Each structure stands twice: as structure tokens, then as C-alpha cells.
Amino acid sequence: MDVRETEEELMVHSYQRFGLVISRGSGDRLYDPSGKEYVDLMSGYGVAILGHGNRGVLEALERQFMEMDIAHASLYTPARAQFLREFSSILPWKSSMTYLGNSGTEAVEAAMKVAFKYTKRRKFIAMERSYHGKTMGSVSLTHSQKYRKSFSGLLYPEVTFVPFGDAEALRRVPDLDSYAAVFVEPVQGEGGVNIPPGEYLKEVREVCDDNGILMVTDEVQSGMGRTGKWWAHQHFGIVPDILTAGKGIGGGIPMSATSGRKEFMEVLEVGEQSSTTGGNPLACAAGTEVIRQLKGGLLERVDSIGRVLRDSLTETVGDHRLVKEVRGMGLMNAVELRIRFLPVLMSMIDGGAIPLYSGINTIRLLPPYVITRESVEIAASAMEGALERQVASAREGGA
Incomplete structure (x- = not known):
């Protein structure tokens, strides 16, 4: 019995599951058992503020x-x-x-x-x-x-x-x-x-x-x-x-x-x-x-890297027809969509980034405070790719 089967059998079904097994983390990255790497935009629902393995x-x-x-x-x-x-x-x-x-x-x-x-x-x-x-x-x-x-x-x-x-x-x-x-x-x-x-x-x-x-x-x-x-x-x-x-x-x-x-x-x-x-x-x-x-300088970094993240998202997907608004403060950010979040979220995971969600149409981003500029770029690219795949899927469905 694998990890998913064990949890599905023995744990109450009161969580929204993403179908992903994560076996370890380091800094702002998470890894599945095969070694595939993901940018962590979830940080355990805002818990891992110093990153993983600090x-x-x-x-x-x-x-x-x-x-x-x-x-x-x-x-x-x-x-x-x-x-x-x-x-x-x-x-x-x-x-x-x-x-x-x-x-x-x-x-x-x-x-x-x-x-x-x-x-x-x-x-x-x-x-x-x-x-x-x-x-x-x-x-x-x-x-x-x-x-x-x-x-x-x-x-x-x-x-x-x-x-x-x-x-x-x-x-x-x-x-x-x-x-x-x-x-x-x-x-x-x-x-x-x-x-x-x-x-x-x-x-x-x-x-x-x-x-x-x-x-x-x-x-x-x-x-x-x-x-x-x-x-x-x-x-x-x-x-x-x-x-x-x-x-x-x-x-x-x-x-x-x-x-x-x-x-x-x-x-x-x-x-x-x-x-x-x-x-x-x-x-x-x-x-x-x-x-x-945080007193040692990490708190100040939250504001600066948060602006980098919002600027990157705004530049990459801010004008996308499926995006209503990019907003946030520090490293508490959201991309409000004009469609339901789930297919976009799952597609972002496939693209190497694990975000959160709010309501029915918002992607929420709560990354660790140690998130790097490289990871910011990967996150923005993953969102852009996910949105483009939704456009292509809708186009094919209407064909």
C-alpha cells in the first residue's frame, strides 16, 4: 500500500487533497519521492516562514x-x-x-x-x-x-x-x-x-x-x-x-x-x-x-522580495484575460481569476509550483520568507503556463 492509499484509508477525508506526495523540503523548495522539485508557495499554509530545514x-x-x-x-x-x-x-x-x-x-x-x-x-x-x-x-x-x-x-x-x-x-x-x-x-x-x-x-x-x-x-x-x-x-x-x-x-x-x-x-x-x-x-x-x-534582517527582506513577486506576477499574468487582479502585501499575495481556481492550481503544480487558494476563484501565495528571485520567476512562469493551458483547453473544447 503506497502513501496515498494509506492516508486515504486511515485518515478522515476532511482535507482538500492535491494528489501530491511530498517527502522532503529544503529552503523554498519541496521534493516528491522521485526527486521532482517544486517551488513552495504554500509553506504549510503560511507556517514555514524561514523555509524548510532551517x-x-x-x-x-x-x-x-x-x-x-x-x-x-x-x-x-x-x-x-x-x-x-x-x-x-x-x-x-x-x-x-x-x-x-x-x-x-x-x-x-x-x-x-x-x-x-x-x-x-x-x-x-x-x-x-x-x-x-x-x-x-x-x-x-x-x-x-x-x-x-x-x-x-x-x-x-x-x-x-x-x-x-x-x-x-x-x-x-x-x-x-x-x-x-x-x-x-x-x-x-x-x-x-x-x-x-x-x-x-x-x-x-x-x-x-x-x-x-x-x-x-x-x-x-x-x-x-x-x-x-x-x-x-x-x-x-x-x-x-x-x-x-x-x-x-x-x-x-x-x-x-x-x-x-x-x-x-x-x-x-x-x-x-x-x-x-x-x-x-x-x-x-x-x-x-x-x-x-526576523530581527536579523529577514523581516525587511519580506517587503522587498514581496514587491518582486507582485511585479513579476503583474508583468507576466496581470493583463491575462483570465486574471481579474494581482494584489497583496509583503509575501501575502493573491491572483484573483475570472474562472475557478482548481484547474489552474493543479496545472501550476504540474509546472513546478505549489500554491494555495481562496474561495472559488483565487490563487493564494504564501511562500517562505527565504524565497529566491529564481523561485519567483519559476512561480510566475508556472502561473502563466497554467493560464495558457486553460485558454487552449477552452479553445479545444469549443472547436
């Missing part, structure tokens, strides 16, 4: 493993303390506290608890086309019906969705002073790499301030340098009350954080939010190394 992360893990591999947060440990010091240095507040978990959805759940307990209010606002996770609290804030419809009876009912980018729609929500928090992705990820209009997040901040609502920015995908700054909200001149982080924070090791102003976060009491493996020494050692490398 030497610094490997050495940090090796050192920490030899000292201590696991310590529950009921015990103090140097690795966790070091990470918290480093992480607090990149947060937007002078006085903050952080809850450490293992995944983005856990981070969102913790933020919901903090907002609920601090404000003593039951209701939340989230955005249309939002994505905040799939556990029962976080999926209640996620807008897409494909994630919600099978579990409607279990979802938290006190959530109001408003259009992303429309501050007036937010202002029109009745009884705003009864809401605990507004959850917003500064740049929507799964929704299509949607960038808000210029003053939108400032207006959201004002609405929250005027009504005693906590503003929570979900930075699980857009944070840790993905848009060229530590946090995507920094592009828009606002400071949230709470933010969530995940994906690349652990350099490939599962890790997440819920951080906020100390006055909000300290409402959590003993036992109200905990995790067996949250803040474990291995993840913390990896996380510290991630911050060190």
Missing part, C-alpha cells in the same frame, strides 16, 4: 531537546521565559501578557474568553469572508458556510457578521454597546487576501472605543512579518486591544499566542484557560530563533 531552528531544537523537551506551564522554565521576553519586545503595547497555545484556533478561543470575561458581554462581531479557525468557538466567528453549515446547532449564536471594509455597516449594528469584541483580520487571508481601504481599521478602532468594545486583530496568518511588518495592523496606524498569532511563530513547530494589554489578559484566572503542551520548551526555543532571524 539550520538555526534545527540547532535551537537540538540544544533544547538535550536540556528538556517538555515542561507543563505549571512549572517555570528558562526557554519559555526567554521566548516571552523576545515576543513581548515585538508586541505593540508597553505592558502586555500572553497566553501560549498550539494553534491559531486555540488563540482565537482564548481571545473570545478574555473579551467575554473582561466586558461581561455575550456578543461578538466578525467580518464577512472572515476565517478564524474551525473549533466550535472560532468557527462561530468564521463566515464561510462550508465550514459552518454541518454544525449550525453547535455554533455560538451571538455573532453578527458585517461586510469587511465597510465601517458604516459596522456603525449600523444595533446596540453596539452590548458587544464584547470585534474580531478582524487586518488583511483577510482565506477570504482572498483582501486589503482594507485606507482608513477602515482606524474607523473600526473608533467604533470600538466609542462603545467599550475590545478590538481583536487576528494575525495568525498576517502576523510574524508576513506582510512586511511584524503585524499587519501596523500598516494601518492602529493598535488593537488583543491580537492572535500562530502559523509561522514556531518556525514549523506548532505554537500560538494570544496577547493583549495586561489589563485585559490578566482577567483569566487559574484553570480558566490552559494547555498541556502550550508554551512547551521546544516550541519556545524554536519561536525565539524565529524572532532572532
